[in-house]
Amino acid sequence: MLLLALLLAAPAPQDDPEKLYGDWVVACDNLHGCEMTSLQPGDQPVPEDDSAWDASMSVTRAAGPAGGFTVEVWASGKLGGKVTLKIDDAALATALAKDESVTFTGADAARIAAAMPNGKALVVMGADGKVAARISLAGSAASLRHIDANQGRAGTVTAVVARGAKPAGIVPAAPVAERVVGIRPAGTPAVVTKAMRAGMEKQSECGGLYDGADSVPEVETFALGGGKTLALLPCGAGAYNFSSIAFIVASGKAVRAVFDGSDGMLVNAGFGNGRLSSYNKGRGVGDCGNAEVYVWDGRRFRLIEARSMGECRGSTNWLITYRATAVFR
Incomplete structure (x- = not known):
């Protein structure tokens, strides 16, 4: 009986919570907090002398109707000063970098996420005007769609890919942590x-x-x-x-x-x-x-x-x- 009680009290594991889409992996936890992170490019050729591809990017979104985005990029070389993030040559946001990373929140992060599904590559331009990081966007649209579905956003104005006309108020609130x-x-x-x-x-x-x-x-x-x-x-x-x-x-x-x-x-x-x-x-x-x-x-x-x-x-x-x-x- 004691063993049965322990088994019943243990948290139920999710079925395959981590998903691979192209050059991105996405996972949503038991509280519907979601994060997607980039991988080294798989199918596309990467120039051996271009160290900017040695970079990683994370996009997180909180659960609930007002759940916002946070975008962070890590580069192999040290970033400093103002850096600008671009997708397919269109500048989207500028922020101050610290050490080897730069973080975007609020409206900047939301704008970046919205541009990702139709983009091919994301580029971080350093304060010196040179390319500091490159990120493949292959699979980012599917990853964002995964987040839309997990958080109950599909068909609402809060979705990124599965966007619709339904109001934000129908998006489920974030569960309370045990x-x-x-x-x-x-x-x-x-x-x-x-x-x-x-x-x-x-x-x-x-x-x-x-x-x-x-x-x-x-x-x-x-x-x-x-x-x-x-x-x-x-x-x-x-x-x-x-x-x-x-x-x-x-x-x-x-x-x-x-x-x-x-x-x-x-x-x-x-x-x-x-x-x-x-x-x-x-x-x-x-x-x-x-x-x-x-x-x-x-x-x-x-x-x-x-x-x-x-x-x-x-x-x-x-x-x-x-x-x-x-x-x-």
Whole structure:
């Protein structure tokens, strides 16, 4: 009965929340917040000496009738001063760049989004008048149409691609995020003895993994509060990913931790401010993979954020697919 209750309480995963359209990937989370991000051009030839294509662009839109746009462009070279964004030679907006990115909001962002479906390429002109970034717009129209549909905008005056005459008032309001009550970490972490570690390895697929190794990584421990300790048992490593399995230690015993939608196998795990993170890179450059953030509620680790990027094509901007609000007590 307890297992059934835990399964019923876990957040329901979305069916394939991430979609690929041409040179863009789009995802909408459980609260209908949507973001689309550009990829390195797929079909069109890119000159090897044109480093401006080494850039990325994100378009986000908030849910609800008044949900607005935010547009951000990152360039491989450092941007500074005023930059102008153009689509097919038509100047759309100018803004001050900071470091390697430039952000547009409000009317500027809405104007950019409206011009994208009929454009071929977006260009960011630097303060020196030279091209600082180029972004392929292939697939951007389908991505914007996806956002229109997910947010219930199709056929309304708020849509970008599926635009119609229906009033903005019929667009659904943004859902309220689930409140996840977490326990604020406190106390001193327990010591994991050799016997306890051996028992943890028997409970997992990590037993014997380090037999004969010159060095064996230590079990990381973190106090969770209420006399319980999070123990991360090392379970293998690659060139850029380090795996571990989460256990809960209490009263001298260790049991596998229970997670929303996970078996407790974490990658590049970290714990701080009451949040347990996992970050699984598909390639060393970090342009694809998935990431999750959890909080401990006294019984299991509750998911409060999930991100993913299934396409290994240059975007390190992984898209949010699930959100909840953590409240600590």
